[in-house]
Amino acid sequence: MTEHVRVAVIGSGFGGLGAAVRLRREGITDFVILERASSVGGTWRDNSYPGCACDVPSHLYSFSFAPNPDWPRTFSGQEHIRAYLEHVTDVFGLRPHLRLDTEVLRMTWDARELCWDVETSAGRWFADVVVSATGPLSDPKIPQIPGLDSFPGKVFHSARWDHDADLAGQRVAMVGTGASAIQIVPALQPDVSRLTLFQRTPPWVMPRVDRAISGAERALHRALPVTAQARRGLLWGIRELQVQAFTKRPNQLGFVEKLARQNMARVIKDPVLRAKLTPDYRIGCKRILLSSAYYPALAQPNVDVVASGLSAVRGSTLVAADGTEAEADVIVFGTGFHVTDMPIADRVVGADGRTLAESWKDGMEALRGASAAGFPNWMTIIGPNTGLGNNSMILMIESQLNYLADYLRQLHVLGGRAALDARPSAVHAWNRRVQDRMRRTVWNTGGCTSWYLDANGRNTTVWPGTTSEFRRATRRVDLAEYEVLRAPTAPAAPAGPRTADSEVTA
Numbered sequence: 011m012t013e014h015v016r017v018a019v020i021g022s023g024f025g026g027l028g029a030a031v032r033l034r035r036e037g038i039t040d041f042v043i044l045e046r047a048s049s050v051g052g053t054w055r056d057n058s059y060p061g062c063a064c065d066v067p068s069h070l071y072s073f074s075f076a077p078n079p080d081w082p083r084t085f086s087g088q089e090h091i092r093a094y095l096e097h098v099t100d101v102f103g104l105r106p107h108l109r110l111d112t113e114v115l116r117m118t119w120d121a122r123e124l125c126w127d128v129e130t131s132a133g134r135w136f137a138d139v140v141v142s143a144t145g146p147l148s149d150p151k152i153p154q155i156p157g158l159d160s161f162p163g164k165v166f167h168s169a170r171w172d173h174d175a176d177l178a179g180q181r182v183a184m185v186g187t188g189a190s191a192i193q194i195v196p197a198l199q200p201d202v203s204r205l206t207l208f209q210r211t212p213p214w215v216m217p218r219v220d221r222a223i224s225g226a227e228r229a230l231h232r233a234l235p236v237t238a239q240a241r242r243g244l245l246w247g248i249r250e251l252q253v254q255a256f257t258k259r260p261n262q263l264g265f266v267e268k269l270a271r272q273n274m275a276r277v278i279k280d281p282v283l284r285a286k287l288t289p290d291y292r293i294g295c296k297r298i299l300l301s302s303a304y305y306p307a308l309a310q311p312n313v314d315v316v317a318s319g320l321s322a323v324r325g326s327t328l329v330a331a332d333g334t335e336a337e338a339d340v341i342v343f344g345t346g347f348h349v350t351d352m353p354i355a356d357r358v359v360g361a362d363g364r365t366l367a368e369s370w371k372d373g374m375e376a377l378r379g380a381s382a383a384g385f386p387n388w389m390t391i392i393g394p395n396t397g398l399g400n401n402s403m404i405l406m407i408e409s410q411l412n413y414l415a416d417y418l419r420q421l422h423v424l425g426g427r428a429a430l431d432a433r434p435s436a437v438h439a440w441n442r443r444v445q446d447r448m449r450r451t452v453w454n455t456g457g458c459t460s461w462y463l464d465a466n467g468r469n470t471t472v473w474p475g476t477t478s479e480f481r482r483a484t485r486r487v488d489l490a491e492y493e494v495l496r497a498p499t500a501p502a503a504p505a506g507p508r509t510a511d512s513e514v515t516a
Contacts, residue, residue: 017041017418018128018137019107020114020354023052025143025391025407027095028073031102032411036418042137043104044130046113050099053147054091059171059190061197062088065218065300069238070245070402073098077238079231085220085300118359119386124429124497126388138429139421141414142358143391146349146471153345157323161341168194168344179203181337183328185320186344187213188461189299194344195313196303204312206328206336210319211458212286214270214293218300246477249401253476256294256399260452267293277305286317295456297399349471350374350464360384361431374470375441377491378484379406380413381432386495387421389414395444396480397462397471399453405477413484420487427497436491447474 016038019026022045033041049055064071068081071091076098082090099105112132117140120127128135150167158165166172168190181204184191191207192215199205231238255262270293278284287308289296308315318332328336355367361384369384376382379396380389391414396406421428448454448469453462462471473480 012134012136013042014125014136015040015042016137017139017141018126018135019043019141019143021045021052021143021145021148022047022050022095022099022108023054023143023145023148024073024095024404025145025410026050026052026141027098027102027104028404028407028411029141029143029391029414030104030107031073031075031098032415033418034102034104036415038418039107041107042135043108044112044114044128044135045108045110046131048110049096050108051092051095052145053169054088054095056148056169057171057190058088058173059168059194059197061193062190063193063220064088064091065189066402067245068223069242070249071404073404074242074408076101077231077235077242079235079238080228081223083220083222085218114354114357116357116359117388119361119388121361121495122498124386124427124495139387139389139418141389141391142354144352144354145392146352146397147347149348149353150343151346151348152343153320155320155323157325158341160325161323161338162326163339163341165341166343168342169347175340177202177340180339182206182340182342183208183320183336183338184342184344186346187211188344188346189297191344192299192301192304194342196301196307199307199310199313202312204314205307206314206316206338207308208316208318208320208328208330209286210331211296212289212317213296213299214267214289215273215299215301215304216266216270217273217302220302246401246405250476250478252400256453257447257451257474260292260294260450260455263292263294263452266298270298274305278309280309283308283315286315289458291458292452292456294399294452295458296460346461349461358385358388360388361386373464373466373468375437377432377437377440378413379473379480380410380417380484381430381437381492383432383434383437386429386431389417394470395441395448396473398477399462399472401477406473406480409477409481409484412481413487416485416487420489424494429495430487430489430492431495433491433493444474445469448472 019029022043026043030043064086067084068086072078078094112130114130116129118127126137126140150169164175178201180202182202183206185208187209316330316334318330321331322329326337328338356365358366374394376393379393391410451474453469453472462469464470
């Protein structure tokens with residue numbers, strides 16, 4: 011099967027579904043959503059481990075154009091967020107555009123036709139514009155551990171949970187102490203015979219003040235939507251005020267660090283265990299994790315904390331870097347994702363025949379987090395330096411949707427067969443400004459090694475400012491930052507978006 015579309019959207023998580031909704035609002039219906047899995051949901055489909063939930067409040071972790079007055083808890087669980095995304099898919103009529111079980115194998119820019127040749131496991135598409143919304147938390151990373159292949163029990167990553175594995179009464183090893191691990195540990199601890207946590211670096215943990223949202227609150231939000239908007243606005247404003255401490259004055263985080271130490275001391279009475287769990291870096295350098303159940307679980311007698319990473323496997327014996335040994339029946343990896351080396355980059359071939367991975371070999375960079383030089387009419391959602399350390403990623407996604415909408419308007423105004431290619435000078439200038447601002451941030455100065463940093467030690471992941479600043483920076487496309495490409499021949503202009511201004515507001 012071969013088909014030509016105006017836009018091909020890759021992925022059906024928040025980014026992909028948001029892009030699809032925005033396309034329809036701009037009057038563009040000639041598009042497909044290519045999804046490798048059998049349902050929508052992105053990371054909220056893939057991560058179904060016990061205890062999986064969001065650490066951003068529900069009313070802020072949702073689209074501004076699709077408010078949900080019926081969130082059951084202040085911090086929603088995975089099943090509720092996934093149901094919300096299914097609801098968005100239905101309400102906005104996106105199912106006819108979905109192509110499920112369709113994995114993108116390669117995307118190649120055709121310089122003559124000014125379009126992308128998209129090869130998939132289910133056919134081939136030609137697209138004038140590609141919107142890559144695969145997300146940075148989509149491809150799990152399992153470290154290369156000597157002897158892992160010899161382990162006789164089950165081994166799986168938190169994002170590929172084996173629901174057929176009965177862990178009751180088993181000796182389970184949890185490798186990693188990130189956001190997933192601190193939810194998995196308390197969920198497993200009561201049922202397993204022994205839980206061994208391999209901790210390379212302890213996280214800073216604050217209480218998660220979660221509660222059920224009452225029926226009266228939900229009824230109020232349904233009857234008076236402005237109350238839900240006010241709730242969302244308050245949650246957003248509080249987090250915006252925190253940004254200065256993360257980006258300009260990391261020393262101000264000392265007070266928060268003191269609160270985190272007190273939180274630990276209230277639960278962890280054993281001074282040896284408390285020493286193992288106390289980080290040696292500034293709070294905020296790694297993402298601050300929220301849990302009121304993690305420390306109580308670690309204090310239980312059937313839990314061992316090994317203050318060292320897993321370095322070798324000898325049959326059912328696991329060996330830490332410090333020589334500590336532990337027996338296990340099951341290994342669960344909570345070791346994160348390929349963020350700064352996204353596998354999709356190996357599948358995108360640009361104008362000069364190089365892959366995006368080759369172009370980014372010295373570090374990811376994209377103009378306003380969206381456009382990479384040498385890859386015309388290709389935009390990424392949640393691209394380089396668009397991540398957040400203390401707020402909702404949905405805010406950043408919606409800003410990038412504004413940019414996408416204006417990008418398509420500009421192509422329509424240009425008329426004919428046209429493409430926009432980010433100028434290398436513009437990409438480098440944008441990246442220099444971002445990296446200059448990054449130098450003072452807690453993520454660069456806090457004394458830790460995090461997944462925010464690439465192999466060269468450069469922070470190519472986080473946005474060093476407020477969500478308001480990013481929204482202003484992505485409100486309009488500046489054509490001076492792009493080279494306009496024209497096809498050798500100029501057929502009639504394809505149907506394009508409305509030119510009326512239509513912006514999503516948070």
